[in-house]
Amino acid sequence: MADTTRLAGAVSSPHRAGAAPVGPAPERQTRIHAALERIANPERVYPVTVGAGIAAWLAFAAVAKLVPNTVDLPMAAEGSIDETTGFVVVVALAIAAAWAAVWALGTARGPARAWAVRHLTHDAKWVLGAGIWLLFWEFSTAKTSLLAPPYFDAPQQILTSLWQERGILAESLGASLLLLAVGFAVGLIAGLITGVTIGWFQAANYWVHPILIFIGPVPSLAWVPIVFVLFPSTYAGAVFMIALSVWFPITVLTRAGILSVPRSYYDVAQTLGARGWFLVARVSLPAALPSIFTGAFMALSAAFVSLTVAENFGVNAGLGWYLTYMKGFGNYPGLYAGIVVLVVVCGAALTLLFRVRNYVLRWEKELTRW
Numbered sequence: 030m031a032d033t034t035r036l037a038g039a040v041s042s043p044h045r046a047g048a049a050p051v052g053p054a055p056e057r058q059t060r061i062h063a064a065l066e067r068i069a070n071p072e073r074v075y076p077v078t079v080g081a082g083i084a085a086w087l088a089f090a091a092v093a094k095l096v097p098n099t100v101d102l103p104m105a106a107e108g109s110i111d112e113t114t115g116f117v118v119v120v121a122l123a124i125a126a127a128w129a130a131v132w133a134l135g136t137a138r139g140p141a142r143a144w145a146v147r148h149l150t151h152d153a154k155w156v157l158g159a160g161i162w163l164l165f166w167e168f169s170t171a172k173t174s175l176l177a178p179p180y181f182d183a184p185q186q187i188l189t190s191l192w193q194e195r196g197i198l199a200e201s202l203g204a205s206l207l208l209l210a211v212g213f214a215v216g217l218i219a220g221l222i223t224g225v226t227i228g229w230f231q232a233a234n235y236w237v238h239p240i241l242i243f244i245g246p247v248p249s250l251a252w253v254p255i256v257f258v259l260f261p262s263t264y265a266g267a268v269f270m271i272a273l274s275v276w277f278p279i280t281v282l283t284r285a286g287i288l289s290v291p292r293s294y295y296d297v298a299q300t301l302g303a304r305g306w307f308l309v310a311r312v313s314l315p316a317a318l319p320s321i322f323t324g325a326f327m328a329l330s331a332a333f334v335s336l337t338v339a340e341n342f343g344v345n346a347g348l349g350w351y352l353t354y355m356k357g358f359g360n361y362p363g364l365y366a367g368i369v370v371l372v373v374v375c376g377a378a379l380t381l382l383f384r385v386r387n388y389v390l391r392w393e394k395e396l397t398r399w
Contacts, residue, residue, distance in 0.1 A: 085160025090121035113185035190366035204346035212271025224283025245277035267339035282324025286317025
């Protein structure tokens with residue numbers, strides 16, 4: 030509390046009698062903001078959490094290497110587990126050693142201390158949670174069969190499938206990314222055009238918005254019979270299904286963003302001579318960008334759902350097709366390997382969208398937290 034009072038006093042009267050200026054105003058404000066941020070959100074290292082995270086990864090390595098596998102494992106599963114256990118142990122020990130090195134940097138003095146403290150503060154619980162989860166996973170599958178095979182597989186089996194199926198997984202991933210990019214781009218453009226039109230023109234809003242309310246929420250799977258009739262190829266139908274799932278949230282949030290722009294923005298622009306589409310392109314759309322990005326996050330999640338559905342209806346490529354193919358043959362390690370790749374791709378796509386959003390909307394930094 031005392032630190033906050035002193036900082037507030039420095040902000041209100043930086044040139045008190047007998048006090049010298051501490052630097053240019055922007056630099057001084059940056060330092061004051063950083064100090065206030067440290068007071069509001071202090072970086073604290075909890076040694077118990079960090080030590081428990083290292084111990085969890087060491088325990089996982091010990092269980093994987095030293096505890097014998099259960100006799101209930103099928104022969105094929107036992108072979109794949111033995112083949113990959115050495116690699117898993119090395120990775121677990123490397124993670125524990127790296128985390129111990131970061132901990133050591135956090136207790137020492139030097140330029141790397143701030144970096145280490147930041148990671149120890151924000152990542153320690155994730156490291157601990159991942160170690161405990163992998164320890165439970167290994168013990169309940171490979172060591173005890175508490176989770177009975179073949180529906181539940183050990184981590185080593187999934188790693189083996191990832192390596193053995195890397196070729197077909199890479200091809201499926203490329204096909205899915207291409208289909209997703211095309212469908213998302215078509216839906217994004219269509220959604221922006223529709224949202225701006227019904228948000229800007231009252232007549233378009235009167236006629237289109239009721240139709241949007243009834244048609245938009247219909248799941249993409251319900252359009253499959255119509256897709257087979259209207260589109261010349263299954264690939265074009267898959268693009269339509271993905272684009273439709275993207276179009277609805279983009280349209281709704283773009284319209285909401287356009288309608289929520291304050292009237293004063295238009296008054297100022299019109300006073301300076303702005304007219305027509307200039308108001309749309311330079312006033313409405315920039316002001317509606319936060320809402321549009323919210324729709325883009327919703328649309329990306331819906332696009333992944335439609336992607337896996339579309340790839341099961343005639344598109345003989347992609348991760349959705351791969352999952353169905355592996356399930357048909359009862360190859361559950363391969364099925365889980367495909368799910369792992371799909372999860373990684375979804376996370377990477379959302380992270381990239383967050384980065385784009387933060388860059389485009391850098392002017393509203395500190396106003397909205399994501």
